Amino acid sequence: DQQVKQNSPSLSVQEGRISILNCDYTNSMFDYFLWYKKYPAEGPTFLISISSIKDKNEDGRFTVFLNKSAKHLSLHIVPSQPGDSAVYFCAATRSGSARQLTFGSGTQLTVLP
Amino acid sequence: DAMVIQNPRYQVTQFGKPVTLSCSQTLNHNVMYWYQQKSSQAPKLLFHYYDKDFNNEADTPDNFQSRRPNTSFCFLDIRSPGLGDAAMYLCATSRGANQPQHFGDGTRLSIL
Secondary structure, three states: OOOEEOOOOEEEEEOOOOEEEEEEEOOOOOOEEEEEEEOOOOOOEEEEEEEOOOOEEEEOOEEEEEEOOOOEEEEEEOOOOHHHOEEEEEEEEOOOOOOOOEEOOOEEEEEEO | OOOEEEEOOEEEEOOOOOEEEEEEEOOOOOEEEEEEEOOOOOOEEEEEEEOOEEEEOOOOOOOEEEEOOOOOEEEEEEOOOOHHHOEEEEEEEEOOOOOOOEEOOOEEEEEO
C-alpha cells in the first residue's frame, strides 16, 4: 500500500515557466513533508519542507503548498531553469523518535531550454 | 565539507556471498538510516539507528543486518544476497528527529 504517491512519473516544462510537481498521501498521521531532488548517480538532496501546521513554505524559487483536507501537497518552481532537471521525491513522516521518511516514487522533471 | 560518504559506489557480489556496505558521516548527526531503492521505485527504509538504539522496520528481511560501531560509521551487512537484493542502497543522517535527512550518493549493488 503506497502511502505517498506521485502519480506523474515525468514532467517537461519550458525554461522560465513554472513547474508544478504533485504529491498525494493517505496516512493522516503524517505531519511533516519534504521534497528531495536527485540527480543521476547522486543521493537525494533536501530541497524544502513543510509542517502540517502551515499551508505554505517558500524558499527562493521553491514553494511548497500543503492541503491537509485533500491530503495533497505540491512543489512549485518558478522560474524553472535547466539545472532543475532531476527526479523530485516527495516524502512524508510523522512525529516520533526519528523522522522515518516514506517516499513517493518520484517525478522526473525536464526543463527545456 | 561535511558530508555523508558511502563506499564503495558500486559493489558486485555473488549470489549467497556475504557483503558489507559502509557509510560514514562528518556531520556528527545522531541518527543514521539505511534505505533500499530499486529501479523507478521510492527509497524504502530498512532500519535506522538513533544514537546506539537500533530500529528495524517490520518488513526488513532478516538477511539484512546493521552495525554502528561509533557515531561516524554505520554498516549494512547482507548475509546471503539473493538476486532480488540488487538495488541502490542509500545511507542518510539527521540531527535528531525534527531535521531533514542528508543522503550519501548510494552504493549500487549487483548480484551475479
